[in-house]
Amino acid sequence: MTHASPLPHRGVFVTGTDTGVGKTLVSAILAKAWHADYWKPLQTGVADEPGDTPSVMQLADLAPSRVHAPFVVLQAPLSPWAAAPLEGVRIDTDALTCPLTASPLIVEGAGGLLVPINDEVMMIDLIARLGLPVVLVARSSLGTINHTLLSLQALKAAGIAVAGVVMNGPPSAGNRLAIERFGKVPVIAEVPSLEAVDPATVAAQAARVPTLAAMMEAMASRR
Ligand SMILES: Nc1ncnc2c1ncn2[C@@H]1O[C@H](COP(=O)(O)OP(=O)(O)OP(=O)(O)O)[C@@H](O)[C@H]1O
Ligand SMILES: C[C@H](N)[C@H](N)CCCCCC(=O)O
């Protein structure tokens, strides 16, 4: 497959304040909303579950050609740094570049920003190298202010553009206000607790997110 880093307007990197915070659900919502392709380059934990790629394909109802195979798939439900040596794998992040796509691309990370990929490279370093702006997924509940502001601080220090935060879980106006005020980034969507996570509920949430162009224009106007 031919790979090249896409231009910034060509998509986003979906990261989170933690593992299990809702990155895959939000990636499916954004892929549906923006008619985007999806790529999870570093997939761990397939000993326990099929992985995020088939989930997004099903939830966003994506054709197989819109879903790009991971760069590395590892069995253990651990960071890539911990899971790779268990299988004798060395992850060469220099060889890791975005697939060339005709549509915008949603790239989903593994865990949060300071998850190690190998002895030298962390998730945040990979994001910086791929050059896509970030959508940060955060829990809506108590404790999220600290986790979200720490993540935003790390992104700012690394010079990574942040398109916005998605808050996942029961809406909290107070937590949203704190994140927007102290983080100086917009909350672009609030995804409530869904009774079912399926293509219909994903489509309903997709109808509520801003367009990719509007989000990118707003980001550019903040610079
Ligand atoms: N708003 C929500 N309503 C209902 N269930 C949710 C919601 N958000 C996430 N979940 C469920 O919580 C679990 C974890 O979410 P998800 O897989 O999206 O997390 P993740 O950040 O992608 O994790 P990982 O770091 O493993 O990639 C999933 O079973 C998902 O369906
Ligand atoms: C297996 C799991 N679902 C994720 N893909 C990997 C999360 C690694 C998190 C590491 C950590 O922050 O402690």
Ligand SMILES: [Mg+2]
């Ligand atoms: Mg995921």
